[in-house]
Amino acid sequence: MVRSPAIYLLNLSVTRNAHQTVTSETLEVFPFQPAEECDVGPLGNRIVRINAPLGELTINYSATVELHADVVDSTNVCETSYEHLSADVLSYLNPSRYCESDKLYRFAFEEFGQLLPGYSRVTAICNWTYEQLHYSPGSTGPTTTACDVLIQRTGVCRDYAHVAISLCRAMGIPARYVSGYAVNLQPQDFHGFFEAYLDGRWFLFDATRLAPVGGFVRIGTGRDAADVAFATIRGEAECTGINVWANNANQNDQELNSNDVQTGVSSA
Amino acid sequence: MVRSPAIYLLNLSVTRNAHQTVTSETLEVFPFQPAEECDVGPLGNRIVRINAPLGELTINYSATVELHADVVDSTNVCETSYEHLSADVLSYLNPSRYCESDKLYRFAFEEFGQLLPGYSRVTAICNWTYEQLHYSPGSTGPTTTACDVLIQRTGVCRDYAHVAISLCRAMGIPARYVSGYAVNLQPQDFHGFFEAYLDGRWFLFDATRLAPVGGFVRIGTGRDAADVAFATIRGEAECTGINVWANNANQNDQELNSNDVQTGVSSA
Amino acid sequence: MVRSPAIYLLNLSVTRNAHQTVTSETLEVFPFQPAEECDVGPLGNRIVRINAPLGELTINYSATVELHADVVDSTNVCETSYEHLSADVLSYLNPSRYCESDKLYRFAFEEFGQLLPGYSRVTAICNWTYEQLHYSPGSTGPTTTACDVLIQRTGVCRDYAHVAISLCRAMGIPARYVSGYAVNLQPQDFHGFFEAYLDGRWFLFDATRLAPVGGFVRIGTGRDAADVAFATIRGEAECTGINVWANNANQNDQELNSNDVQTGVSSA
Amino acid sequence: MVRSPAIYLLNLSVTRNAHQTVTSETLEVFPFQPAEECDVGPLGNRIVRINAPLGELTINYSATVELHADVVDSTNVCETSYEHLSADVLSYLNPSRYCESDKLYRFAFEEFGQLLPGYSRVTAICNWTYEQLHYSPGSTGPTTTACDVLIQRTGVCRDYAHVAISLCRAMGIPARYVSGYAVNLQPQDFHGFFEAYLDGRWFLFDATRLAPVGGFVRIGTGRDAADVAFATIRGEAECTGINVWANNANQNDQELNSNDVQTGVSSA
Missing domain, CATH: 3.10.620.30 (C8orf32 fold)
Incomplete structure (x- = not known):
């Protein structure tokens, strides 16, 4: 529930890098608001900025991601001097x-x-x-x-x-x-x-x-955690519910390298 | 060095109780100031209060104490429920x-x-x-x-x-x-x-x-330690030296039950 | 709800002193348990100790107190040197x-x-x-x-x-x-x-x-507040409700010097 | 005094940017050690890394810098939304x-x-x-x-x-x-x-x-300050003296836009 016009900075979009291929991704805001996406810094952080009007606001984020983790034999991994x-x-x-x-x-x-x-x-x-x-x-x-x-x-x-x-x-x-x-x-x-x-x-x-x-x-x-808050809100708003889920889209895939990540952040 | 008229509360006189017999004790203040002794609470804490004038102040405390520690076999000492x-x-x-x-x-x-x-x-x-x-x-x-x-x-x-x-x-x-x-x-x-x-x-x-x-x-x-500060000073003073020593008056006494305690607190 | 045999120390009985006359007072424990009262220190603190069995426990404390506050003209009240x-x-x-x-x-x-x-x-x-x-x-x-x-x-x-x-x-x-x-x-x-x-x-x-x-x-x-916790519990218990109320028994008494204090602490 | 072979990270070289022109700069290490310079991040921070041998180590840094500060009328400078x-x-x-x-x-x-x-x-x-x-x-x-x-x-x-x-x-x-x-x-x-x-x-x-x-x-x-420590030392060393001075090279220059900065960090 947004009680005064508020600005939301959301950091819940997945990073796009060599280890994560985003095959599909949607961000929906109800009622519709333009969402500005900003890339922050060299690490792939993506912030979405939304000007929220008064009233209930629902944000749904959903992505399908292929994971390409490097699996490394850790036996001889040393500390860098x-x-x-x-x-x-x-x-x-x-x-x-x-x-x-x-x-x-x-x-x-x-x-x-x-x-x-x-x-x-x-x-x-x-x-x-x-x-x-x-x-x-x-x-x-x-x-x-x-x-x-x-x-x-x-x-x-x-x-x-x-x-x-x-x-x-x-x-x-x-x-x-x-x-x-x-x-x-x-x-x-x-x-x-x-x-x-x-x-x-x-x-x-x-x-x-x-x-x-x-x-x-x-x-x-x-x-x-100070650098990657999921939501930073400037203004008065009350969070009435958060739902997050992440599933392995390929149930037979034991190596977890393809995932369907979905999150619904209902801030109203 | 006392820079403005100050009040000293000193907590360096030894407790007098069943385990400590004070056989001699002196407190000297140079230049001479009356020292008021207050017994604080039921635990034997003794506070000496001095109104310190401007200038250098030297406080010498000396006591000879006989210790009568109870030596107890700790094997069966339990916690009190x-x-x-x-x-x-x-x-x-x-x-x-x-x-x-x-x-x-x-x-x-x-x-x-x-x-x-x-x-x-x-x-x-x-x-x-x-x-x-x-x-x-x-x-x-x-x-x-x-x-x-x-x-x-x-x-x-x-x-x-x-x-x-x-x-x-x-x-x-x-x-x-x-x-x-x-x-x-x-x-x-x-x-x-x-x-x-x-x-x-x-x-x-x-x-x-x-x-x-x-x-x-x-x-x-x-x-x-908040309750038993050796010196509490109300006013401006600077401590220029502290000397403390405690000797066993009876050098042959291995059980340390008679001690000559001396302390010189020079706060000037 | 007491989940393992627990000991309660309750500090909710009113102090009896020159400013507070307790004209009636009851402490009830359901199911009945003996309540040991301890006077703690020189300030009139009263602690009630209860050995609580498993299960629900309800404690009701009620007192009627006459207050005899000294009303002092504060104009010339100085700090004590x-x-x-x-x-x-x-x-x-x-x-x-x-x-x-x-x-x-x-x-x-x-x-x-x-x-x-x-x-x-x-x-x-x-x-x-x-x-x-x-x-x-x-x-x-x-x-x-x-x-x-x-x-x-x-x-x-x-x-x-x-x-x-x-x-x-x-x-x-x-x-x-x-x-x-x-x-x-x-x-x-x-x-x-x-x-x-x-x-x-x-x-x-x-x-x-x-x-x-x-x-x-x-x-x-x-x-x-560390010295006067309303309840200190040794053991596992969960507090399921507290009700406190204090009324002025003499509604016409503008000076609030007679009060009916009641408290019900339901810790079960 | 370096007591075990130590690595020094020094952050005392002036930033080179549009507002600071470094017209001369020297870093001397006695006894001579190679000093590796690293640029850290996008803000112009420059770190000098030295492998320090046992014994006394003296580091002298000196630079002459022309300052080109923008002087802005602050009257209408607003906060960025x-x-x-x-x-x-x-x-x-x-x-x-x-x-x-x-x-x-x-x-x-x-x-x-x-x-x-x-x-x-x-x-x-x-x-x-x-x-x-x-x-x-x-x-x-x-x-x-x-x-x-x-x-x-x-x-x-x-x-x-x-x-x-x-x-x-x-x-x-x-x-x-x-x-x-x-x-x-x-x-x-x-x-x-x-x-x-x-x-x-x-x-x-x-x-x-x-x-x-x-x-x-x-x-x-x-x-x-965590990000810009003047010296970070990995190993055992004791600092025996630091001297810093910054002079205005052009004494008639009231606007302080040309400065001779010198620092001598003697860590031995």
């Missing part, structure tokens, strides 16, 4: 709003400093996060940070990602947040996971173990 | 300024919930605190809390005590802060440690392992 | 869990340092708190502190009290939290307000302006 | 590590919501920040955030910038952090200030009033 990190990756070592890695150097070093560097160390960070935290919807809010979560030991997918990202950065491993859809996520919702930079490329990780990484469909990429 | 805690002890389960036990229920339960209740569980909390933290003077300040310390993993004696107190309270074990002198503390300084309430009485603990508990001389007791 | 504060009052200058006055010295001094000391300065602190904050149920939670509230600018009665207490303490005015019932509070609920120590005695204040101070019935007194 | 913000500017509305604008919506709205939008509103935010805060070196540290500063009311240049940035973002005005040199800054040091996005372009602001904006020489641009 600090002296070889490319310039565009360096900023993902900086602390960010919800990932206070600058407070966690000793914490991270003592928990993970003795482990062998590489893909397995990021896996260890994910395992540790999974084991320390209790998944509890409603236990955290929009201003909750990784350090808050490390104290209270509960959170949701975004909090798991923030904790793991913070620990990676504190260890000198660039890490960033990814918002997306996840096939077979229970209960169905938007999802938040993360990427770590290893051996010259970005690898997907998810500390929640809620859905297979192979079925993740990327929406946005950023330093943390 | 919540339903049997006496009313005056219940407030030591509440969170306090530097001990946010209300944020740490899950944290404490997951780390210590599987251990057998009793003295040994408090010892386990002390050991964990000792192992997790790195003793680092200057790494924390007067507003640092237990949760801050659990994230940054460094602190000084007061921080170790705050962490252990918070974890005890979160487990349902009443705990409180004790300020004092400590024989053989290196380097010599004021000390901060804590008490936990077990089996109907208070037991001393110190998570820092910096000095033997048998040589602790109690100054003040409170919920946390 | 730091050098004359009695020893038992000094601890109410210390920061506490939800009142981080130690962070607010400059803040308080700059906002209120130029005002004339005395009752009117505490009134100014209440007015400022009222004007800065927006009363918003649900905007804060059990771990929210005064500093949190000063940033987010929203809260409920307990938050208003914590802010005002913190600012008083930072100005050198002892202040403490009071939980209670309030006649004509809309909507009816428990209430939280505070006392400041001026001219040798404690005065009631309420920064929310939600109900007349003359109709406040004191339950508990403490450093902040 | 949310619906017209270009995609690359939107991320500067997001909260960041030291600028928790997401906590400050109400705070900002109540302080600045009634003011006319535009350049003058950002000036009002700067004035308010200047008046609320007390400039106090040493009062804050590397993890201090804007919200911390709003409570404690003291800080240094970086803190002033973080507060003003946070308030701008909370008001819907994109804002970002700039590190730099400042001619006539007393005492000489690196400086931190900020830019706000108004009327389709970025404008420089400084809430500290410590030096004229016309003499600012840009080093780096980022979301907050």
Whole structure:
């Protein structure tokens, strides 16, 4: 329910890149409003801007996406030495709003400093996060940070990602947040996971173990959840319902590389 | 150096109780000022109030104390059930300024919930605190809390005590802060440690392992360090030097039950 | 609904003191359980301890109280000089869990340092708190502190009290939290307000302006809300409903000095 | 003093852009080490990477820069409407590590919501920040955030910038952090200030009033100080001295558009 003329920034369109081919995509707004699409930054984030009139507003987004994940043998994937990190990756070592890695150097070093560097160390960070935290919807809010979560030991997918990202950065491993859809996520919702930079490329990780990484469909990429909010609203509006679902269009396809992602955001 | 007429509240006189016999005690103020002594609360805290004139001020406190610690076999010391805690002890389960036990229920339960209740569980909390933290003077300040310390993993004696107190309270074990002198503390300084309430009485603990508990001389007791600041100054003054030392007057006495405590606080 | 045998500590019985005469009082527990009453500390706090069995539990508390408030001309009520504060009052200058006055010295001094000391300065602190904050149920939670509230600018009665207490303490005015019932509070609920120590005695204040101070019935007194939780539960239980109401038994009595306070806490 | 082989990332080279012509520039490392220069991101940030051997290390950076500031009549500079913000500017509305604008919506709205939008509103935010805060070196540290500063009311240049940035973002005005040199800054040091996005372009602001904006020489641009640390060191090293100075090479030039910036960072 839009109570004063409002501007919506929606970040729920899937990223188009080499790993995601969008074979069909629709965005419907009821009542009809023009939707301006903006590409934000070099990472493929796509923002849709809508001027919403008073009254009920319904937004339906639907896409069919073919996933072409690179499956890599992680055995020998090493950490990229600090002296070889490319310039565009360096900023993902900086602390960010919800990932206070600058407070966690000793914490991270003592928990993970003795482990062998590489893909397995990021896996260890994910395992540790999974084991320390209790998944509890409603236990955290929009201003909750990784350090808050490390104290209270509960959170949701975004909090798991923030904790793991913070620990990676504190260890000198660039890490960033990814918002997306996840096939077979229970209960169905938007999802938040993360990427770590290893051996010259970005690898997907998810500390929640809620859905297979192979079925993740990327929406946005950023330093943390602050960069990829699903909806930012300027004006007065009340959300009366959100429905998200992601299905594997090819039920026989065990590798989850073709997905039908649909989302209906009813903000009225 | 007192820059405007100031009022000092000093909490550095040793507590007089059944475990500490003060055989001699002097407090000297240069230049001479009358020092009013106030007994604060039921725990034996003694505050000295001084109206300080402009200029240099030197305060020397010296006491000889006989310690009569009860040495108890801790093997069978149990936790007091919540339903049997006496009313005056219940407030030591509440969170306090530097001990946010209300944020740490899950944290404490997951780390210590599987251990057998009793003295040994408090010892386990002390050991964990000792192992997790790195003793680092200057790494924390007067507003640092237990949760801050659990994230940054460094602190000084007061921080170790705050962490252990918070974890005890979160487990349902009443705990409180004790300020004092400590024989053989290196380097010599004021000390901060804590008490936990077990089996109907208070037991001393110190998570820092910096000095033997048998040589602790109690100054003040409170919920946390906020209650037992060594000096509270109302007005403008600059501290130009503090010297504290505590010696065992009877060098052959291995049990540390007679101590000569001296402190010189030069605030000028 | 009690899911495992639980122990309840209830702090909802009204304080008995010179200003409150309890003419009748009942506490009923369904199904019947023995309720042990403990007097906690020197301030008249009364805690009721109940061992709750599995299943639904209903607790009804009802009291009729005659209020004998001292009405004092506040014109010449001064602040008590730091050098004359009695020893038992000094601890109410210390920061506490939800009142981080130690962070607010400059803040308080700059906002209120130029005002004339005395009752009117505490009134100014209440007015400022009222004007800065927006009363918003649900905007804060059990771990929210005064500093949190000063940033987010929203809260409920307990938050208003914590802010005002913190600012008083930072100005050198002892202040403490009071939980209670309030006649004509809309909507009816428990209430939280505070006392400041001026001219040798404690005065009631309420920064929310939600109900007349003359109709406040004191339950508990403490450093902040941590000391006077209405219910502390050890075990698993779910609260399914709370009803509180406070009426003026003598409808013609404009001075609100006789009140019929009733509360029904249905925790089942 | 480098205690183990360390990698230095230095961000102290001035940005080369349309407003800053670098007419000469030298970077010297003693003992000699190759210095790799990386351009980071689209904002002109330049990072120098050095592999530092054991022992003393001295780094001298010196540049002569001609400044070509656009001087604009600010009278009619408006805020850019949310619906017209270009995609690359939107991320500067997001909260960041030291600028928790997401906590400050109400705070900002109540302080600045009634003011006319535009350049003058950002000036009002700067004035308010200047008046609320007390400039106090040493009062804050590397993890201090804007919200911390709003409570404690003291800080240094970086803190002033973080507060003003946070308030701008909370008001819907994109804002970002700039590190730099400042001619006539007393005492000489690196400086931190900020830019706000108004009327389709970025404008420089400084809430500290410590030096004229016309003499600012840009080093780096980022979301907050986390993005433009002057030195990031991977390894063990101890900084034994930093000297920074910025002079106006043309003493008769009142408009500060040609500056000789020199800095000597002795990290040994």
